[in-house]
Amino acid sequence: MSQTVSVKKFQVTFDCARPERVARFWCEVLGYAVPRPPEGFATWDDFSASLPPEKRDAAFVCSDPTGEGPRMFFQRVPEGKVVKNRVHLCVRAGTGLVGDERLATLEAERDRLMKLGATQVRVMLADDENESCIVMRDIEGNEFCLD
Structure with missing residues (x-):
């Protein structure tokens, strides 16, 4: 008999x-x-x-000030981004919205x-299976979606 482990919290690492520039963007x-x-230390600049x-x-x-969302950790690596992300974040800006109202909300967040x-x-405009979403890149080129 195997024991099931339920992970409640996780961290997303970039x-x-x-790192500081990308963290402040997110x-x-x-x-x-x-x-x-x-x-x-009075400031992060003083610490640095x-x-x-x-x-x-x-x-x-x-981190999420409410404690609900995952902690975000940003680490410097020597190599630059070369290929498409294998994992990406979907920023849920249009949850519960459909059609023109959803697209307008996503476009406002995009702007x-x-x-x-x-x-x-x-x-990506709505079709028979999916609602609209907008594919974006952050300030270092990492893909994410406004969903």
């Missing part, structure tokens, strides 16, 4: 070139918050300045995110 997308700097140069901006975190540095890849 490999990126500039904070704006998701309404997440940056944690307080470590004890003894205390590190050796090679350790600065090596990692950054943001907000583009001001933050996101780019649009394509709009």
Whole structure:
């Protein structure tokens, strides 16, 4: 007889070139918050300045202030993004909406995110099986959907 394990919380990890920049972008997308700097430091800039140069901006975190969503961890890697993501986030901006109302809501969110540095890849209009969604890229080229 096997025991079933139920995972309640998980973390989403992004490999990126500039962790703090990407983390702050996703904070704006998701309404997440940056944690307080470590004890003894007034700001994250103060903390970063205390590190050796090679350790600065090596990692950054943001989290859902309600505690419901997953923690987001951003880690610096030496290589750039080369191919399409195997996993991506779907930002549920149009949940419960259909047709023109859904598309207008997604387009408004797209416009907000583009001001933050996101780019649009394509709009996928509703068909017989799926509602509309918009494929986007974050500020380092990682794909995500407005769904």
